[in-house]
Amino acid sequence: MYHAKTLAALAAAILLYASAIEARPHRLTQVPNGTNIGCVLCHLNPGGGGARNPFGGEIENGFLSEFDVVWGPELAALDSDGDGATNGQELLDADGLWAIGDDNPGNVDDVTLAGDDESFPPSPVATAVASSTWAQVKSAFRDLVD
Numbered sequence: 032m033y034h035a036k037t038l039a040a041l042a043a044a045i046l047l048y049a050s051a052i053e054a055r056p057h058r059l060t061q062v063p064n065g066t067n068i069g070c071v072l073c074h075l076n077p078g079g080g081g082a083r084n085p086f087g088g089e090i091e092n093g094f095l096s097e098f099d100v101v102w103g104p105e106l107a108a109l110d111s112d113g114d115g116a117t118n119g120q121e122l123l124d125a126d127g128l129w130a131i132g133d134d135n136p137g138n139v140d141d142v143t144l145a146g147d148d149e150s151f152p153p154s155p156v157a158t159a160v161a162s163s164t165w166a167q168v169k170s171a172f173r174d175l176v177d
């Protein structure tokens with residue numbers, strides 16, 4: 032027969048365990064720069080919990096192992112919020128090589144939100160060059176045709 036005290040201690044332990052799972056704060060340490068951004072990286076509510084944003088939804092639907100986020104090349108290559116920058120580019124680990132325990136990659140000021148399509152890196156130099164080159168090609172072609 033269990034002692035009442037033992038039962039109370041057991042109940043307290045279970046409650047503690049449940050609330051630890053409930054808060055899930057460890058997820059911040061499971062993606063690059065997560066600790067610099069906070070719960071809003073994956074949740075609509077900056078305080079965390081509740082509805083997930085597109086990045087959080089992506090993780091929920093394919094990048095969880097038990098309770099842990101599976102960060103890697105696959106998740107890094109996706110553009111969950113559809114803003115033209117991949118999750119890896121937004122979190123400064125373009126190739127998805129960062130691993131749990133590593134320092135946060137890149138410069139914290141350059142981090143953008145992988146679950147918010149209004150937050151993205153300034154258009155990459157390569158794209159700016161490419162489109163201006165394309166404009167030059169078109170205008171040169173027009174000159175030829177005229």
Ligand code: HEC
Nearest residue numbers: 053054055056058059070072073078079080081087090091
């Ligand atoms: C890297 C993404 C990510 C981060 C960062 C993150 N979460 Fe979540 N969170 C999820 C996903 C995915 C789910 C849904 C799967 C699940 O319930 O475990 C979730 C679910 C939850 C839930 C359950 C809510 C529900 O509707 O079922 C709570 C509570 C929660 N998170 C709290 C937090 C808090 C607090 C933080 C910040 C300290 C945080 N999360 C940071 C991805 C994240």
Ligand SMILES: [Ca+2]
Nearest residue numbers: 144145147150
């Ligand atoms: Ca974004």
